[in-house]
Amino acid sequence: MDQMMEIRRVVNGFIVSTPNEEDDGFTQYVFEMAEYPENVNRPEDGEDLDTWKNLFYFIMNHFGYYRSKHDDKVLELNITNLNHSAEAPVDID
Numbered sequence: 301m302d303q304m305m306e307i308r309r310v311v312n313g314f315i316v317s318t319p320n321e322e323d324d325g326f327t328q329y330v331f332e333m334a335e336y337p338e339n340v341n342r343p344e345d346g347e348d349l350d351t352w353k354n355l356f357y358f359i360m361n362h363f364g365y366y367r368s369k370h371d372d373k374v375l376e377l378n379i380t381n382l383n384h385s386a387e388a389p390v391d392i393d
Contacts, residue, residue, distance in 0.1 A: 303363055307355075313348075314355055318362060331355045349379045 306317040306326075313332040320327045333348040356377055360366075367374045 305359070305362055307359075313351055316355070316358065329358065331358070353377050353379065 304319060308315045308317075312335075313330065316329045316331065317326040318329070319325075331351050331354055333351050360375070365375065367376070
């Protein structure tokens with residue numbers, strides 16, 4: 301069975317359209333970027349990484365990839381702050 305989806309980038313996120321087999325139409329899903337008030341620091345690049353992460357997981361699930369804790373290897377998406385290195389643990393006697 302062929303599967304497809306259309307992803308459109310819009311000003312505040314993404315719109316994903318997938319075929320709806322019940323009525324031969326399309327179902328739309330919206331992935332919106334978070335809105336930040338002016339007095340709140342927003343990500344420097346202006347992107348909401350959680351929205352990207354949710355979109356990638358949606359794509360993986362749509363095409364049949366499901367994570368399981370019983371698998372030897374899994375594909376995971378993590379958000380990492382590259383500007384701050386983790387401090388090494390300190391032993392206290």
